[in-house]
Amino acid sequence: MTRSQIAGRKVTESNAYDGPERRTRLRIEGDAKQAMETGRNRLVVGGLLFAMAFLVVAGRLIEVGVLGTTPERNTATIWDVDPDRFARADIVDRNGVVLATNLPTRALFADARIIAPDEAPVIARQLAGIIPDLDVPGTRKRLASGRAFIYLHRDLTPAQVVEVNRLGVPGLNFEDAEARVYPHGRLVSHVIGLTDIDNNGLAGIEKRFDDDLRGSNKPLKLSLDVRVQNMLREELYKAMTEFSAIGAAGLVMDVRTGELIGMSSLPDFDPNNIETATEEAIFNRGSLGVYEMGSTFKLLNTAMALDSGRVNLSNAFDARHPLKVARFQISDYHAKNRWLTVPEILVYSSNVGSARMAKFVGTQTQRDFLGKVGMLKPAALEIPEVGAPLIPSPWRDINTLTISFGHGIAVSPVQLANGISTLINGGIYRDATLLARNSGSGVVAGTRVIKPSTSDAMRALMRAVVMEGTGKKAIVPGYMVGGKTGTAEKQVNGRYKRKALMSSFIAAFPMQDPRYVVLAMLDEPKGTKATFGYATGGWVAAPVVGAVIRKLAHLYAMPPVDETEPTVLQAVALPAIEPGGMLKLASY
Structure with missing residues (x-):
């Protein structure tokens, strides 16, 4: 046999193996490869969707938790008020020591229109468990009044705000407020005087300079030296x-x-606890x-x-x-x-x-x-x-x-x-x-x-x-x-x-x-x-x-x-x- 004949025979013999078995094996390999490619594509798409969802949730948490742009919908609502309503200048001694100042606080009020009268006693008792000095009979009456706006308490601590929120009572709302406080207590009480719950001056310097202190950022400096006092x-x-x-x-x-x-x-x-003061004092x-x-x-x-x-x-x-x-x-x-x-x-x-x-x-x-x-x-x-x-x-x-x-x-x-x-x-x-x-x-x-x-x-x-x-x-x-x-x-x-x-x-x-x-x-x-x-x-x-x-x-x-x-x-x-x-x- 010539060299060309031998080569042609090898080709013929080789092609003799491309039978049904060979074609079946190739088809199976192709299907497996296609399935793997499809799975890979699905994983990529799923990962992208998951990442997008994560970013949305994270962004929402930042918006609510850090920026605070959205109030809670299923608990008490926080209402913003005009800051000038409570703004009041500090009173200081001759050396700048603070004798009277304002601290931010929260006021609790209710929309009694959406509170069922038979729920008022229960809510009043729940609130009393959080706010010890709450007037329970008075609160029960106010909650059952059907009025759109009624104050329940005007000076809540942060912990009390959290506890009231946990009650999840519809119709209870919070309002930003300020409380007048006197860091030295009774030490300068007769000179400084005090204000009422709405920061209106009632006695002493607070009353005499009521208009001057309202809406002012400049402290009122007194002649007193708190050390001498x-x-x-x-x-x-x-x-x-x-x-x-x-x-x-x-x-x-x-x-x-x-x-x-x-x-x-x-x-x-x-003056921080005027309810205990006697006329003589x-x-x-x-x-x-x-x-x-x-x-x-x-x-x-x-x-x-x-x-x-x-x-x-x-x-x-x-x-x-x-x-x-x-x-x-x-x-x-x-x-x-x-x-x-x-x-x-x-x-x-x-x-x-x-x-x-x-x-x-x-x-x-x-x-x-x-x-x-x-x-x-x-x-x-x-x-x-x-x-x-x-x-x-x-x-x-x-x-x-x-x-x-x-x-x-x-x-x-x-x-x-x-x-x-x-x-x-x-x-x-x-x-x-x-x-x-x-x-x-x-x-x-x-x-x-x-x-x-x-x-x-x-x-x-x-x-x-x-x-x-x-x-x-x-x-x-x-x-x-x-x-x-x-x-x-x-x-x-x-x-x-x-x-x-x-x-x-x-x-x-x-x-x-x-x-x-x-x-x-x-x-x-x-x-x-x-x-x-x-x-x-x-x-x-x-x-x-x-x-x-x-x-x-x-x-x-x-x-x-x-x-x-x-x-x-x-x-x-x-x-x-x-x-x-x-x-x-x-x-x-």
């Missing part, structure tokens, strides 16, 4: 507890500006209460006499015997039974000497002077709770005598502090204020009402009272404290009650260059074994003032002075009265 309240509370007093009041005033750095009244209340003894301030008024009486030009420090008045006027008798607590100079009348707190001095100067002079230093008009304080002084009408001679030692006229502690500030700051009257006053020099302009020489004399006299008289328990070494005690019997049913005392002490420091006036007053204190049963101002109020001054000086880093240094002594020295130099006046 805290130390003042602390010392008053300790004394009130120690001497079983029924109340107390105190304040700290900057004599150069009239700013009240602290003002406290006890008992007080928590709400009453502001510092500015609304007016009292006969006792012998602290002798400072005003002495300044009046000196400023009149008719009396000087070397003059003396007869204090040998009680002074009788008609059916009244004026006597001294610790009588010296002799003629007393003007400084001695103040140091020994002589009622007789003060009365004779007032009589000598005259009723009209007394009245004019008291008017100039703010005793005859309400304090110009920026809160509604300001008391009007009680003054005699007509102003008889007997009134002139008793007013000289603080009886027969009633003023507020703020008025008294304002007047004493005027006596020792150089003779400039400045209205008391609860607002921070901006002054680059630290001194605010005012009106001169007494002579500088009178002011100099009063500083020396007040220092003498503390060093030699009834104010020794207010001494703070290095800070040149000066002041005056006051103890007045209270009137009960038109008669003075001997054991019901209003005991006070008013001081200033440092007397060589006065910066602050500090006043403390206790209402009906009781003497203790430590005070030998005394409850007078020198025993119960002077120590409070001393403690406050000590802390205040430390807080404001006021350096102590050497009280024996000649220039310091000279600044508060009384002129020496030579033997025989005393001039006796008005013996009658």
Whole structure:
């Protein structure tokens, strides 16, 4: 066979195997390949569909959970309200510490039209289990009222919102709101006041500046220093507890500006929980209460006499015997039974000497002077709770005598502090204020009402009272404290009650260059074994003032002075009265 024949045979033999079996095998392989390709295509399509579904779900979760664009449909609905409805500016102290602010909260209300009346009792009980202070009978009645909009509770916590939502009750809805909160609670309650549920001012600064605070983003800055307020309240509370007093009041005033750095009244209340406050606790003894301030008024009486030009420090008045006027008798607590100079009348707190001095100067002079230093008009304080002084009408001679030692006229502690500030700051009257006053020099302009020489004399006299008289328990070494005690019997049913005392002490420091006036007053204190049963101002109020001054000086880093240094002594020295130099006046 030739090579070509052999090759042709191989081809023929090879083709002999392409029979039915070969064709069947090829067809099976093709079908399997087609099925595999179809499955692969289906998997790809399914994966793409799954990925798209995942992206849709993820996007929806982001929209609802993060962007919050869609409210829940099967539970309570959250309604948006006009933010200006609740907007209210913060109130801060002189250093920017927040005293009153707003916090976001939620209000719960209902559309009672879609709540079946027979479901109202059940829903009310369910809500009461979440909101403890909820009025169940009232809520049940409101839910059954059929009204379109009724508030159920105005101040829900976030946890309560979640729990109400879980009830899944149709018709319960939420509204964004704001709650007024007072971070320091009762500490500044009488000054700040409070608002109602709709953020309307009801008392204090909140009421006085209601319109200014609404819709404003600028905080209202007060003159108070919350640190001073805290130390003042602390010392008053300790004394009130120690001497079983029924109340107390105190304040700290900057004599150069009239700013009240602290003002406290006890008992007080928590404006965050006003429902628990009593009427007595709400009453502001510092500015609304007016009292006969006792012998602290002798400072005003002495300044009046000196400023009149008719009396000087070397003059003396007869204090040998009680002074009788008609059916009244004026006597001294610790009588010296002799003629007393003007400084001695103040140091020994002589009622007789003060009365004779007032009589000598005259009723009209007394009245004019008291008017100039703010005793005859309400304090110009920026809160509604300001008391009007009680003054005699007509102003008889007997009134002139008793007013000289603080009886027969009633003023507020703020008025008294304002007047004493005027006596020792150089003779400039400045209205008391609860607002921070901006002054680059630290001194605010005012009106001169007494002579500088009178002011100099009063500083020396007040220092003498503390060093030699009834104010020794207010001494703070290095800070040149000066002041005056006051103890007045209270009137009960038109008669003075001997054991019901209003005991006070008013001081200033440092007397060589006065910066602050500090006043403390206790209402009906009781003497203790430590005070030998005394409850007078020198025993119960002077120590409070001393403690406050000590802390205040430390807080404001006021350096102590050497009280024996000649220039310091000279600044508060009384002129020496030579033997025989005393001039006796008005013996009658």
